[in-house]
Amino acid sequence: MRPLWRCRACGAHWPCQPARLGLLVEYRQDRAALLVYLGGLMVEAGDQLARLHPQARPADLHERFLGWARARGGTMFHVNHEPGAEIHHTDPFAVPAGQRSPVRRLRGRLAAPVTLWTAPGPAGLTVSSTLVAEGEPDRLLGLIDPESDVWAAIEEAGRFAVSPLGPPHRQLADRFAGLFPSPGGLFATGSWTDTPYGPVPSDAGGWAGCRLDAAREYGWGLLVEATIEAVDLAEETMPLLHYRGRYHELT
Known part of the structure; x- marks a missing residue:
C-alpha cells in the first residue's frame, strides 16, 4: 500500500514474509533480476517514506528491501527443500524484532x-x-x-x-x-x-x-x-x- 509501503493483506512492512517467499520463488532462476527489481522499488519507497518519516535511516531501508535477498555465504535458501539440502542458518523471511506488530502476533496465536x-x-x-x-x-x-x-x-x-x-x-x-x-x-x-x-x-x-x-x-x-x-x-x-x-x- 503506497505511500505507507505496508502489505495490504497482513499490514506488515513490505516486503513481508509471504512477499519475500513469493519473490524468491518467482525469481529463483535469476537472483540479479530480483535485486534490480527490489532496488527500483527501494528508490520509490525511499522518496515516499522520507516525507512520512524524515527520521528514517537509508541503511534500514536498504536492509529491508535488499539485505534479505542477497545470497549469503554461497548458500541459497531452498523453498520446499529436499531432505539433506542445505539451508541458510537464519530465516531470510523473518521480520526484524523491532518491526513485529503485537496485534499480528496475537492474530498468529x-x-x-x-x-x-x-x-x-x-x-x-x-x-x-x-x-x-x-x-x-x-x-x-x-x-x-x-x-x-x-x-x-x-x-x-x-x-x-x-x-x-x-x-x-x-x-x-x-x-x-x-x-x-x-x-x-x-x-x-x-x-x-x-x-x-x-x-x-x-x-x-x-x-x-x-x-x-x-x-x-x-x-x-x-x-x-x-x-x-x-x-x-x-x-x-x-x-x-x-x-x-x-x-x-x-x-
Missing part, C-alpha cells in the same frame, strides 16, 4: 481453519478468516484482499463457493495464496467439480455456495458478508489449520 474461496471466472484465494453464523438466513463472513482476483470475480458474479481444506491440500493452499508456482494457471492441476458458485476441489470435505450481500473495508482487508444458499458436505475429513504462520493438523 489464534488457530484458524484454512478454506478456499472460488468464484465463476474462475478465480480463487486461500482464506483463513472464514466464519459461519447460524440464523435465518445462515450467513458467512470472511476477510479477503480487496485487490485479489477472487474479489473482482465475486463482485461481478455476486456469488462464490467456500471449501474447507484438509492436510492433503497444503500445496493447493500455498498455490492459491500466491506462495507456490502455478504454471498453466491456478486451476490447471488437481480435480475440480463445477458448481453454480465456482469450481471446488473434488476431494475437499464439502463446500458452501454463498450469495454476496455486502462488503466493506475492515482493517487492512475487506470484510465480505454473504448468505449461505447451498451446502454440500462429503464424508468428514480432518481440517487444515493455520497457526503462527504454519499449517498444522489435529492430532
